[in-house]
Amino acid sequence: MRKLLLIEWDKIRSYRAFWIIISLYLFLLIAAVAGLPAFLHYITDKINASVFIKIFTHLLLGFPDVWQNIAFFAGNRAFIKLLLAILIIILVSNEFTYHTVRMNIISGLSRYQFLLAKVELILAFSLLSTIILFLSGLYVGFENSRTISIQSVLGNLYFLPAYFTELFTYLCFALMIGVIIRKTGFAIITLLIYLVVEPIIQYYLPDQFDKYLPMNAMNHIVWSVNTTDLTFRTPEFNIPLQQDISVSDVIVCIGYAAVFLTLVWLSLQKKDL
Amino acid sequence: MPVNLQNESNPANETIHYQQMSFILQINGLTKYYGRIHAVDQFDLQVSEGQIFGLLGPNGSGKTTTLGIVLDIIKPARGSYRWFDAEPSAISRRMIGATLEQPVFYPHLSAVNNLRIPARIKGIPFDDFERVLKLVDLYPRRDDKFRTYSLGMKQRLAIASVLIGKPRVLILDEPTNGLDPQGIFEIRNLIKRIGSEGTTIILASHLLDEVQKVCSHVAVMHRGKKLFSGSVEEVLTDSETIELSSANPGALADALANFDGVISSTVEGRLILCRVRQGISPDEVNAFLIGKGIVLNHLRRRQKSLEQHFFEILQQQS
Numbered sequence: 001m002r003k004l005l006l007i008e009w010d011k012i013r014s015y016r017a018f019w020i021i022i023s024l025y026l027f028l029l030i031a032a033v034a035g036l037p038a039f040l041h042y043i044t045d046k047i048n049a050s051v052f053i054k055i056f057t058h059l060l061l062g063f064p065d066v067w068q069n070i071a072f073f074a075g076n077r078a079f080i081k082l083l084l085a086i087l088i089i090i091l092v093s094n095e096f097t098y099h100t101v102r103m104n105i106i107s108g109l110s111r112y113q114f115l116l117a118k119v120e121l122i123l124a125f126s127l128l129s130t131i132i133l134f135l136s137g138l139y140v141g142f143e144n145s146r147t148i149s150i151q152s153v154l155g156n157l158y159f160l161p162a163y164f165t166e167l168f169t170y171l172c173f174a175l176m177i178g179v180i181i182r183k184t185g186f187a188i189i190t191l192l193i194y195l196v197v198e199p200i201i202q203y204y205l206p207d208q209f210d211k212y213l214p215m216n217a218m219n220h221i222v223w224s225v226n227t228t229d230l231t232f233r234t235p236e237f238n239i240p241l242q243q244d245i246s247v248s249d250v251i252v253c254i255g256y257a258a259v260f261l262t263l264v265w266l267s268l269q270k271k272d273l
Numbered sequence: 274m275p276v277n278l279q280n281e282s283n284p285a286n287e288t289i290h291y292q293q294m295s296f297i298l299q300i301n302g303l304t305k306y307y308g309r310i311h312a313v314d315q316f317d318l319q320v321s322e323g324q325i326f327g328l329l330g331p332n333g334s335g336k337t338t339t340l341g342i343v344l345d346i347i348k349p350a351r352g353s354y355r356w357f358d359a360e361p362s363a364i365s366r367r368m369i370g371a372t373l374e375q376p377v378f379y380p381h382l383s384a385v386n387n388l389r390i391p392a393r394i395k396g397i398p399f400d401d402f403e404r405v406l407k408l409v410d411l412y413p414r415r416d417d418k419f420r421t422y423s424l425g426m427k428q429r430l431a432i433a434s435v436l437i438g439k440p441r442v443l444i445l446d447e448p449t450n451g452l453d454p455q456g457i458f459e460i461r462n463l464i465k466r467i468g469s470e471g472t473t474i475i476l477a478s479h480l481l482d483e484v485q486k487v488c489s490h491v492a493v494m495h496r497g498k499k500l501f502s503g504s505v506e507e508v509l510t511d512s513e514t515i516e517l518s519s520a521n522p523g524a525l526a527d528a529l530a531n532f533d534g535v536i537s538s539t540v541e542g543r544l545i546l547c548r549v550r551q552g553i554s555p556d557e558v559n560a561f562l563i564g565k566g567i568v569l570n571h572l573r574r575r576q577k578s579l580e581q582h583f584f585e586i587l588q589q590q591s
Contacts, residue, residue: 003393006393007390007393007394010382010386010389010390010393011379011382011390014381014382014383014386015379015381015382016381017381098377098378098379098380099375100377100378100379101346102344102346102373102377103377103378103390103391104394105344105345105346105363105366106344106345106346106366106369106371106373107366107367107390107391107394108363108364108366108367108369108391108394108395109363109394110362110363111345113363270348271348272341272346272347272348273346273347
C-alpha cells in the first residue's frame with residue numbers, strides 16, 4: 001500500500017499540471033464552503049431581503065445541518081469535483097499517452113498493482129477532500145451556530161463519509177474513462193459529454209429508474225439541503241427535504257464503484273498496453 | 274556453450290544452480306495477430322544463462338512484439354513463455370532490466386526522479402543511480418527534465434535505467450538507435466563488458482553488424498517466423514565460399530559443375546565464387562581441378578559475413 005502510493009507520489013510531485021489543478025480544486029472547495037455565508041448574503045441582498053441573512057445562515061450553516069448542506073454543495077456532479085475528475089483522467093491517460101504504463105509493468109509491477117496504485121490515489125484524493133470539507137465545515141459551523149454542543153457539532157457528521165463515498169465513486173468513473181479511452185483529450189470530452197447525456201437519458205426514462213443512472217446514483221446519497229431548525233411545510237410550500245441517508249442509496253453507489261473498477265480491471269487485463 | 278560464473282567465490286553453488294536451470298527464457302509457439310497480419314507466428318526460442326543473444330530481423334519482423342509479449346505488455350493469441358524455468362510473473366520481471374522500442378519515461382521528471390520509479394518497483398536503493406548515470410555519461414544532466422533531452426540522451430537514460438540494481442537479464446531493443454558513432458561504440462562496448470561479467474543479454478536489432486560484433490548467439494526473424502537460430506560462429510561457417518580464377522574461365526566453370534561438394538557458383542568479375550558444403554577445403558577443390566587439367570591463378574577462401582548469410586536466408590524465403 002505504502003509502496004504503491006510512494007510510486008504515485010514520485011510521478012506527480014514535480015508535475016506542474018498536477019499542482020495547478022489540485023490547488024485550484026482545493027481553493028474552490030474551501031472557497032465554496034467558507035464562502036457560502038457570503039453567497040447567501042449576496043442572494044438576500046439582491047432580493048432586498050438582507051434582514052433574512054442571519055436566519056438563512058443559521059438555518060443552513062449551523063450545526064448539525066452544516067454537514068449535510070456542504071456535502072450537498074461540494075458533491076455536485078459538474079461543479080467543484082469535476083476538476084478532480086479531470087485531474088484523475090489526465091494522470092491516468094498520460095500513462096498510456098507516454099507509454100509509461102509499459103515502463104511500470106516491465107519494471108515488475110503487475111497489472112493489478114498498477115490499477116491498485118490508481119485506486120489508492122483516488123482514495124487519497126477523496127480522503128483529502130473529506131478532511132478539507134470537515135475543517136471548512138467546522139469553521140463555518142462555529143461562525144453560524146447560535147448554540148453549540150457536542151451533540152450538535154457531531155450530529156449529522158455521517159454526511160461526510162457519504163460525501164467520501166460519492167466522490168470516490170465519481171473518481172472511479174473518471175478512472176474508467178481514462179483507462180478505456182486512453183487519450184487525454186478524448187477522455188475529458190467523453191466525461192463532459194456524459195454529464196450532458198445523462199440528464200437527456202433521464203428525461204426519456206420512467207421516473208422510478210432515474211436514481212439508478214450512475215451520476216444520479218452518486219448524487220442521490222445526499223440529494224438535498226435541509227434544516228432541522230424549521231419545518232416549513234404548508235400546502236403552498238411543500239418541498240421534500242432529505243432528512244436521512246438511505247442505505248439502499250449507498251449500496252447502489254458502491255455497486256457502481258465496483259462496476260467501474262471491474263471494467264477498468266477487465267480492460268487492463270485483456271488489452272495490450 | 275560457455276558458462277559464465279558470476280560468483281567466483283562460490284563456483285560450486287553457481288554450477289549447481291546452472292544445472293538446475295535449463296533456460297533463462299523459453300518461448301513456445303508464440304503467436305500474435307494484428308488484424309490479419311501475423312506479427313509473431315509460431316515462434317520458439319531458448320536463451321540460456323550467460324548468452325548474449327541477438328534477435329535479428331528487418332523492421333516489422335516481430336522482434337519488439339515478441340519482447341513485448343514476454344514482458345507482459347502485449348497479450349499473445351497463442352503460445353507460452355517461461356522465465357527462469359517458472360511461470361512468468363511480476364516478480365520474475367523484477368530480475369530483468371528491459372527497454373522496448375523508444376525510451377519511455379515521464380517527460381516532466383528529471384533523470385534521477387524517473388529512475389526512482391523502476392527502482393521503487395524493483396526494491397533497489399537509490400544510491401545505485403550515480404553509477405549507472407556515469408556509465409552512460411548522463412550524470413551532469415541528471416537533474417534536467419527528460420523532455421529536454423536529445424534522442425541520444427533519452428536512449429542512454431533508457432540503458433541506464435535497465436542497469437540499475439545489476440539485473441540478471443538485460444533486454445535491449447535497438448539500443449544504439451539515435452546514438453552518434455562515438456555513442457554507438459561506447460554502448461556496444463558496455464554491452465559486451467556486462468555480458469562478459471555473466472549477465473544474460475537479449476538484444477534485438479535490425480543491424481547485422483551490431484549482432485555480429487556484440488552477440489554470441491543469434492535468431493533471425495522474418496515476418497514473425499524464426500528462420501534460423503544458433504551461435505554466431507555457426508552462422509558464420511556453415512557454408513563457405515571459395516574464390517577461384519584461371520586463364521580459361523569457361524573450362525573452370527564446367528569443371529566445377531561436376532565437383533561433388535559444390536552447392537552453387539557465380540561469376541563476379543574475373544572471379545568465380547563457389548559456395549561449397551561445410552568441410553570442403555580449398556585443397557580438395559584444387560586437387561580435383563588439377564586432375565581435370567585446369568591450372569588456377571587465384572584460389573582463396575572467403576569468410577562469409579553474417580550479412581550475406583542473412584540476406585541469403587531472406588532470399589530463400591521469398
